Structure formats: structure tokens, C-alpha cells
Amino acid sequence: MGRRRKPKARTYELDIESLSHEGRGIAHLDEKVIFVSGALPGEKVIADRTFSRAKFEEADVKEVLSPAANRITPKCEVFGICGGCSFQHLSSKDQIAAKGEWLKDALMGQAKAEPKNWLEPLQVQSWGYRRKARLGVRYVAKKEKVLVGFREKKSGFITNMSRCEVLHPSLGDNLEVLANAIERLSIKSQVPQIEVAVAESSTVLILRHLEPLTAKDEQILLDCANELDVTFYTQSGGEDTVKPLDKPAILTYSHPDHSIEMEFLPTDFTQVNFKLNQKMINLATDMLELDDTDEVIDLFCGLGNFTLPIARHAKHVVGVEGDLGLIERAKYNAEKNSITNADFYKADLFKEVNGFQWFRGKTYNKALIDPARSGAIEIVELLPKLGVKRLVYVSCNPATLARDTAKLIELGYTLETAGVMDMFPQTAHVESIALFTR
Numbered sequence: 001m002g003r004r005r006k007p008k009a010r011t012y013e014l015d016i017e018s019l020s021h022e023g024r025g026i027a028h029l030d031e032k033v034i035f036v037s038g039a040l041p042g043e044k045v046i047a048d049r050t051f052s053r054a055k056f057e058e059a060d061v062k063e064v065l066s067p068a069a070n071r072i073t074p075k076c077e078v079f080g081i082c083g084g085c086s087f088q089h090l091s092s093k094d095q096i097a098a099k100g101e102w103l104k105d106a107l108m109g110q111a112k113a114e115p116k117n118w119l120e121p122l123q124v125q126s127w128g129y130r131r132k133a134r135l136g137v138r139y140v141a142k143k144e145k146v147l148v149g150f151r152e153k154k155s156g157f158i159t160n161m162s163r164c165e166v167l168h169p170s171l172g173d174n175l176e177v178l179a180n181a182i183e184r185l186s187i188k189s190q191v192p193q194i195e196v197a198v199a200e201s202s203t204v205l206i207l208r209h210l211e212p213l214t215a216k217d218e219q220i221l222l223d224c225a226n227e228l229d230v231t232f233y234t235q236s237g238g239e240d241t242v243k244p245l246d247k248p249a250i251l252t253y254s255h256p257d258h259s260i261e262m263e264f265l266p267t268d269f270t271q272v273n274f275k276l277n278q279k280m281i282n283l284a285t286d287m288l289e290l291d292d293t294d295e296v297i298d299l300f301c302g303l304g305n306f307t308l309p310i311a312r313h314a315k316h317v318v319g320v321e322g323d324l325g326l327i328e329r330a331k332y333n334a335e336k337n338s339i340t341n342a343d344f345y346k347a348d349l350f351k352e353v354n355g356f357q358w359f360r361g362k363t364y365n366k367a368l369i370d371p372a373r374s375g376a377i378e379i380v381e382l383l384p385k386l387g388v389k390r391l392v393y394v395s396c397n398p399a400t401l402a403r404d405t406a407k408l409i410e411l412g413y414t415l416e417t418a419g420v421m422d423m424f425p426q427t428a429h430v431e432s433i434a435l436f437t438r
Contacts, residue, residue, distance in 0.1 A: 007049055007050070007051060007052040007057075008049075008052075009048070009049070010048070010049040011046060011047070011048050011049070011062065012029060012034075012046070012047060012049070012059070013044065013045070013046055013065070014027035014029060014034060014036060014039070014044070014045055014046075014047055014059075015027055015043075015044055016036060016039045016040060016041055016042065016043045016044075016045060016068075017041060018041050019040065019041055019098055020035055021102045021105070021106075021398070021428070022035075022086075022428050023086045023087050023098070023427075023428035024036055024037050024039070024058075024086075025037075025038075025039025025040060025041065025043065025045070025061075027039075032055060032056055032057055033055065033056040033057075034047070034056070034057050034058070034059055035056065035057070035058045035059070036058075036059045036060070036061060037058070037059070037060050037061065037080075037086070037153070038060060038061035038080055038089060039061050039064075040067075040068040040070065040071055040089065040090065041068060042066075042068045042069075043064055043065075043066055043067055043068045043071070044064075044065040044066040045061050045062075045063065045064050045065060046061075046062045046063040046065060047059035047060060047061050047062055048060055048062050050154065060080075060153075061080075070090060070091060070094050071089055071090070072088075072089060072090065072091050073089075074088035074089050075088055075127065075165050076088055076164070076165045077161075078159050078160070078161045080153075081152055081153065081159055082149065082150050082151075082152060082153070082159040082161060083150055083151050083152055083153040083154070083155075083159070084149075084150035084159075084164065084166065084427075085165075085166060085426040085427055086426070086427055086428050087425075087426050087427060087428060088426050092123065092126040092422065092425055092426075095422070095425065095426070096121040096123055096420060096422050097121070099121075099420045099422075099428075099430045100118070100121060100419070100420045102398055102430055103398045103401075103418065103419075103420050103430060103432050104118075105398075106398035106399055106401065106402035107398075107401075107402050107405060107415075107418065109402065110399070110402035110403050110405070110406055111402050111403075111405040111406040111409060111415070112406070113405060113406075113409055113415050114415070115415045115416060115417045115418040115434065115435075116414075116415070116416050116417065117416065117417045118417070118418065118419055119283075119417055119418065119419025119433070120419065121419060121420050121421070121422065122276065122279055122280065122283060122419065122420070122421040122422065122433075123276075123421075123422040123425075124273070124275040124276045124279060124422070125273075125275060125425075126422075126425040126426065127165050127166060127425070127426075128165070128166065128167070128168055128169050128172060129166065129168070129272070129273045129274075129275070129276070129425065130166045130167050130168060130172075130272050130273070130424075131168050131196075131197070131198035131199075131270070131272050131273070131274060132196060132197060132198070132270060132272045133150075133167060133195075133196040133272075134193055134194075134195050134196070135148055135149055135150065135193060135194045135195075135196060136148075136149065136150065136151050136158040136192070136193055137158065137182060137191045137192055137193055137194055137208075138157075138158045138192075139182075139183070139188045139189040139191075141189070145179075145183065146179045146180070146182045146183040146188055146191075147159070147160055147161075147179060148175050148178050148179040148182065148194065149161040149164065149175060150164070161175060162175055162176045163175055163176075165426075166425070166426055167196070168198040168203070170198055170203045170228070170229070170230065171196055171198065171203060171205070171228075171230070174228050177224065177227065177228060178194075178205070178224065178228070181220055181221065181223070181224035184220050185213070185217045185220060185221075186214050186216065186217055187209060187210075187211040187212075187213065187214075187217060190209055190210040190211040191207060191208065191209050191210075192208055192210065193208045194206065194207055194208070195208070195235075195266070195267070197251060197264075197266035197267075197268075197270075199249075199250075199251035199252050199253060199264075200252055200253050200254060200274065201252070202230075202231060202249045202250065202251060203228075203229070203230040203231065203249075204230065204231050204232075204233055204249050204251060204266040205225075205230055205231070205232055205233070206232075206233040206234070206235050206242055206266055206267070207221070207232055207233070207234050207235065207245075208235045209234060209235070209236060210236075212236070213234065218245060221245055222245065222246060225245070225246075231244065231245075231246070231247070231248075231249040232244075232245040232246075233245060233266060239267055242266070242267055249266070250263065251263065251264050251265070251266060252264070253270065253274050253277070254278075255278060255281055255308070255309050256278070257278070257281075257282055258281070258285075258308070258309040258312045259312070259337075260308050260309060260312070260333075260337050261336070261337065262303065262304070262305065262308070262333050263329070263332065263333060263336065264303055264329060265325070265329070268302075268303055268325070268326060268329065269302055269303075269326070270302075270303075270305070271305065271423065272423065272424065273423050273424070276421060276422065276423050276431075277305070277423075279421075280394070280421055280423075280431075280433070281305070281306060281309050283421075283433060284306060284368060284392050284394065284433065285309055285310060285313060287392050287417070287433070287435045288310070288366050288368065288390060288392055289390065290310065290313035290314045290366070291313070291314070292313075292314070292315050293315055294313075294314040294315055294316075294365055294366050295314070295315060295316050295317075295363065295364045295365055295366070296310050296314045296316070296317040296318070296364055296365075296366045296367065296368070297317070297318045297319075297320065297358070297364040297366075297367045297368075297386060297388070298310060298317060298318065298319045298320070298367070298368045298369075298370075299320050299349060299367065299368070299369040299370075299371075299376070299379055300320070300321060300322075300349065300369060300370050300371045300372070300376070301319030301320060301321045301326075301330060301344065301370075302321055302323075302326050302330070302370075303326045303329040303330045303333060304319055304329075304330035304333050304334060304342070304344070305370075306368050306370060306394075307319035307330065307334075307342055307344070308330075308333060308334060308337060308339055308342060310342075310368065311334070311339045311341050311342040312339070314341070314366075315341065316341045316342075316343075317341065317342045317343075318342075318343050318344070318345065318358050318362075318364070319342065319343070319344045319345070320344075320345050320346075320347050320349060320358060321344070321345075321346065321347075322346065322347065322348045322349060323346075324346050327344050327345070327346045330342075330344045331344050343358070345357065345358045349371075349376070349378065349379050350378050353382065359382075359386070362386065363386060363387035364386050364387060364388055365387060365388065365389050365390065366388065366389065366390045366391070367383060367386070367388040367390075367391045367392070368391070368392045368393075368394070369391070369392075369393050369394070370393075370394040370395075371395070371400075372396070373396055373397040373400065374397075374400060375395070375397065375400025375401065375403060375404050376393075376400075376404055377400075377403060377404055377407060380404050380407050380408050380411070381407065381411070383408075383411070383413075384411050384412065384438070388438065389437060389438050390435070390436075390437050390438075391408070391413065391435070391436040391437075391438075392433065392434070392435055392436075393405075393433070393434045393435075393436065394431075394432075394433050395431070395432045395433070395434070396423075396429070396430070396431055397430070398430050398432060401432060401434065405434065405436075408436050411438075412438050413436040413437065413438045414436060414437050414438070415434060415435075415436055416435045416436065416437055417434065417435045418432060418433065418434040418435070419432065419433060419434075420432045421433060
């Protein structure tokens with residue numbers, strides 16, 4: 001894909017009509033659609049053009065002439081510059097309402113269907129929730145300063161930020177301390193990123209470095225780790241080079257309502273919002289209506305985030321995942337939590353699965369699927385063959401959920417309930433959940 005060419009400068013006055021599914025205001029001018037970042041429906045704004053094509057243009061708000069009644073003051077000083085958030089000018093209540101409308105539009109547009117019942121939106125904390133992130137790092141020689149943060153919107157530059165309101169406070173309140181430590185390294189210009197993993201009682205920062213650290217560099221990082229109560233890991237190449245700078249950290253999160261503690265590695269996929277995750281697990285297990293006669297299959301199971309809570313209430317559960325490392329951690333977590341009625345299998349769920357032990361001749365009356373953004377069109381076609389009568393589908397993309405819903409309806413399933421969950425407040429990301437029966 002080629003680089004976006006900078007269009008000729010243009011500033012225009014626009015009336016914002018609606019909100020796009022990416023959280024941008026929509027206006028029309030000269031028979032073109034204009035997508036305006038930072039604008040809300042009902043507003044009159046002055047905007048600067050940032051991108052132009054034959055049928056649409058993109059712009060950023062320069063000035064709000066007539067603000068919407070629900071516009072609020074962003075909490076973050078760099079909102080509008082930083083690419084980490086896009087929705088701070090709208091209250092959390094209004095954000096989740098907009099996401100509910102996007103889900104409804106997607107289902108009606110692609111599946112031509114609505115659930116029999118809409119769930120109340122699931123929300124918890126709106127700030128300081130984010131426990132997984134990849135932060136950019138850059139040494140700016142002209143200013144003799146290291147920047148640590150998210151990248152700017154539509155730019156490769158690192159945002160000049162001293163704190164982050166959505167990151168967990170263990171790091172979000174201490175970006176300057178971290179930047180100052182990296183600034184003292186001999187290889188400060190060779191550190192491109194830091195990967196963040198915040199557990200319930202510990203924080204790991206994986207420092208990517210392109211040149212070897214000296215003994216003095218390592219001591220600087222150890223002193224910083226002691227000051228911030230974090231653990232540094234280093235990464236000199238691929239994921240297999242990730243290692244603790246000193247002692248490894250034990251990272252865990254819990255499902256207290258199910259008496260489960262999950263252990264994970266700093267490079268493992270976990271949900272970014274632990275409190276929302278706990279509520280989501282409870283909602284999913286309630287929607288499945290589990291009892292001790294149920295045979296359940298959990299597809300795209302990861303390290304057993306849903307599988308192990310399901311096991312507490314079902315006769316037996318099978319988790320299937322394509323990542324061998326996650327499968328190994330799932331098995332470990334089952335043993336650690338004294339769960340004996342859960343089995344885990346590695347399989348690429350986008351390829352032929354007929355020969356696998358968990359598929360061949362097996363039946364499951366209930367299922368849960370939690371796929372990536374690309375959805376699970378190949379998998380939903382297999383569900384009738386597995387005997388699934390009740391399905392909970394957790395989605396991070398309304399478009400692919402809607403596409404898969406259309407296929408499920410074609411296969412004889414009924415969309416019973418659906419709703420949105422605020423996994424990523426202050427962003428346009430939509431997490432949703434739906435129940436199907438057959």
C-alpha cells in the first residue's frame with residue numbers, strides 16, 4: 001500500500017450530520033462525504049482537510065463553532081494528537097450508546113436481523129483500565145530527549161506525553177520516569193518500543209533493543225524497575241529472545257466468582273481490561289445456561305479465559321486454539337486450579353478439522369467462540385455437525401459478527417440476544433456478545 005499523499009491545504013466550515021463507525025463525524029460538501037475526526041453530530045465546525053479522494057475526504061477539527069450538547073472536555077492533554085484514543089470528547093455513557101447503534105446497524109445491514117432482546121451495555125471503569133499496550137520509543141537528538149508513548153494520529157512520530165489516562169496507573173502515571181531512565185542508556189537511540197503487560201499484582205515492561213545493553217545500562221533499568229515497582233524484560237530479536245533482565249515475574253489475573261487464578265506470560269494475549277473481562281465471563285456463562293450435563297466446546301480458547309470458568313459449571317469442556325504456547329498455558333492453568341474436566345487441543349481452525357480427535361465423532365450441545373477480528377465464518381459452518389444447540393459468540397468486530405450471523409441464521413440458528421461491552425473506553429473499538437440457539 002502506498003504512502004498517503006498530503007492533499008492541498010483546505011479549510012472548510014461543515015455541519016456534522018452523523019457519526020461513522022470509526023467515531024468520526026460525517027458531513028457532506030460538494031457531493032463528497034467528509035469524515036471529520038473530533039466532530040460530533042449536530043455540530044458546526046471548521047476543519048482542515050487531511051486526505052482527499054474522488055468521493056470522500058478526511059479532515060480534523062480546527063474549531064467547534066456550535067458544540068453538541070453531549071460534547072465534554074477531554075481528560076487528556078494530548079487528545080487529538082495521540083492516536084491512542086479517539087472518543088474522549090464524548091462521555092462514556094454516550095460512547096457505549098454509539099457502539100450499540102453501530103452493532104445494530106451492522107446486524108441489520110449484513111444479516112438483516114435483530115436479536116429478540118438487546119442486552120444492557122456492559123461497562124466498568126473508563127480510565128486507567130488498559131493493561132496491555134505497545135508503546136513507541138524515540139530519542140529526539142535535537143531536543144536531547146526520549147519520548148515514550150503512543151504514536152500520533154496518522155503519523156509515525158511518538159506523541160510527546162508525560163502521562164496516559166487510559167493506561168493502568170502503574171505505568172500511565174510514570175511515563176516521564178521511564179523516558180528519563182531510557183535517556184540515560186548508552187543505546188537510547190536503539191530502543192524502538194516497549195511492550196506492556198500489567199497483571200493484578202505486577203507489571204512487566206519488555207524493552208526492545210537493537211544493540212546490546214551494557215552492564216551500566218542494565219543497572220539503570222534495574223534502578224528504574226525498583227523505583228516504579230516493575231520488572232524489565234529485554235528483547236533483542238524475535239519473540240524467542242524475550243527474557244527477564246533479572247528475576248522473572250509471575251503474572252496472574254483472576255475470576256473470583258469462579259475461584260480461578262490464571263497465570264500468563266508477558267507476551268501472551270490477554271484481555272486489556274481485567275474488570276470488564278470478569279463481568280464478560282459471568283455474562284457468557286450465564287448466557288450458556290450451564291449445568292452438569294453439558295458438553296461444551298470453546299473455540300479460539302487462548303489460555304483458557306472462558307474455558308476454565310465454563311468447566312466449573314459443565315460436565316466437560318474442550319478448548320481449541322491454534323497457538324501451542326497458549327494451549328500449554330491453558331493446560332497448566334487447569335491443573336493449577338484443580339480442574340479435571342477440561343481438555344485442550346491445538347488446531348488451526350481455518351483449515352480442515354475433520355480428522356482431529358476433538359471433532360471426529362464428537363458432539364457438543366453448547367459452544368463458545370471468541371475469534372479474532374476476521375471472524376469465524378469457516379467455524380460457524382461446522383457447528384451443526386458438532387450438534388451445537390446453544391452458542392455464545394464474543395466478537396471484537398461488528399462487521400464480521402454480522403457476516404457470521406447471516407451464515408448462522410442460514411444454518412438454522414436464531415439470534416436470541418446481543419449487546420455491546422466497553423472493553424476499550426475512549427476508543428472506537430467495539431466488543432460485543434451474542435447468543436444463538438438452534
